[in-house]
Amino acid sequence: MSFFKRLSGLLSGPTPEEIAAAKTKAQSLINENGVVVFSKSYCPYCAATKRSLNKLGAQFVLLELNEIDDGRALQSALQEITHQTTVPNIFIQQRHIGGNSELQDIKDELPALLKGAGAL
Numbered sequence: 001m002s003f004f005k006r007l008s009g010l011l012s013g014p015t016p017e018e019i020a021a022a023k024t025k026a027q028s029l030i031n032e033n034g035v036v037v038f039s040k041s042y043c044p045y046c047a048a049t050k051r052s053l054n055k056l057g058a059q060f061v062l063l064e065l066n067e068i069d070d071g072r073a074l075q076s077a078l079q080e081i082t083h084q085t086t087v088p089n090i091f092i093q094q095r096h097i098g099g100n101s102e103l104q105d106i107k108d109e110l111p112a113l114l115k116g117a118g119a120l
């Protein structure tokens, strides 16, 4: 992508077409994987989520939205799908868990959920 297209995207935000494409991508990722975490690499809540999942030895698909071209479009798409505006945005076996707080709230049932999702 050209520098100017990237800069104009940063200033104006994602287009409806970009959000629609991101929605399809997010939904496919969610449908095709046991555990998906939409994250930002500098986010402390995301770090806590990744730490918890890694501690249990879980396999998960991780997207660092601040590091990919369609990250902002994906965040808007996720907002439309889940009504959640923040990261981490976590899915286990196609179920929307929520953010890190919600993940920590279900810590006790997490190993069973992860096993059911084929992530352990």
Ligand SMILES: N[C@@H](CCC(=O)N[C@@H](CS)C(=O)NCC(=O)O)C(=O)O
Residues within 6 Å of the ligand: 040, 042, 043, 044, 045, 046, 085, 086, 087, 088, 098, 099, 100, 101, 102
């Ligand atoms: N209660 C939420 C807090 C998450 C949160 O505040 N995340 C920040 C990043 S550290 C966020 O998404 N801010 C808005 C943004 O980055 O667009 C959780 O436990 O996941």
